[in-house]
Every structure is written in C-alpha cells, then in structure tokens.
Amino acid sequence: MIKSELVQIIAGRNPHLYQRDVETIVNAIFDEITQALCEGNRVELRGFGAFSVKNRPPRAGRNPRTGQAVNVEEKWVPFFRTGKELRERLNDG
Incomplete structure (x- = not known):
C-alpha cells in the first residue's frame, strides 16, 4: 500500500471528510513521526x-x-x- 491508497481508503470510510483534508492529516502524522525521529525520540x-x-x-x-x-x-x-x-x-x- 502506498500513501495515496491509504488516503483513498480513509476518505472512503469517512465520507464526511474531503480527500484533501484526509491527505493533510496523513501528511501531518507522517511529518510528526519523522520530526520526532530526527530529534532522537x-x-x-x-x-x-x-x-x-x-x-x-x-x-x-x-x-x-x-x-x-x-x-x-x-x-x-x-x-x-x-x-x-x-x-x-x-x-x-
């Protein structure tokens, strides 16, 4: 599974959310994980x-x-x- 497929699945399960909003949320989660790892956490x-x-x-x-x-x-x-x-x-x- 790639990130765009993950976004589509989440957007499909939550029809009240726009796909662009789901993509923003997924990117924010990955960015926070990456930032924490960069800080050694x-x-x-x-x-x-x-x-x-x-x-x-x-x-x-x-x-x-x-x-x-x-x-x-x-x-x-x-x-x-x-x-x-x-x-x-x-x-x-």
Missing part, C-alpha cells in the same frame, strides 16, 4: 508498534563490484518494532 503507537532510531557505527566494508575495501561512515537508521496486537493479528489470520 521514540514514537509508540499502542497495538501497532514503535518507531525508533538506531546508530550504526563506522565500519570497514567492501565494494561488491570490485571487492575493494571501503570505509562506511557512521549513520542513524530508522527501526520499527511491531506491537503485540499487530503480531497476534498477523499470526491468527
């Missing part, structure tokens, strides 16, 4: 899961094409851990 959506940021330290890597050693810089990556309710729904159905 954790975002938890009960029953769904938790978003956090993990640090990947610098390391020596290899260029897969040439096999030459390269230095991979430190980076921060987003991480998602599923919630208990989501795992149960996936495994029951």
Whole structure:
C-alpha cells in the first residue's frame, strides 16, 4: 500500500471528510513521526508498534563490484518494532 491508497481508503470510510483534508492529516502524522525521529525520540503507537532510531557505527566494508575495501561512515537508521496486537493479528489470520 502506498500513501495515496491509504488516503483513498480513509476518505472512503469517512465520507464526511474531503480527500484533501484526509491527505493533510496523513501528511501531518507522517511529518510528526519523522520530526520526532530526527530529534532522537521514540514514537509508540499502542497495538501497532514503535518507531525508533538506531546508530550504526563506522565500519570497514567492501565494494561488491570490485571487492575493494571501503570505509562506511557512521549513520542513524530508522527501526520499527511491531506491537503485540499487530503480531497476534498477523499470526491468527
């Protein structure tokens, strides 16, 4: 599912809302999650899961094409851990 499909589904389930308003709401939610992660905060959506940021330290890597050693810089990556309710729904159905 892509974001535009999500907006269409939500707008379809809530006919009293305009699609452009639903799109604004979805964008605002994603922007807030992104902003919180950029600040190093954790975002938890009960029953769904938790978003956090993990640090990947610098390391020596290899260029897969040439096999030459390269230095991979430190980076921060987003991480998602599923919630208990989501795992149960996936495994029951």
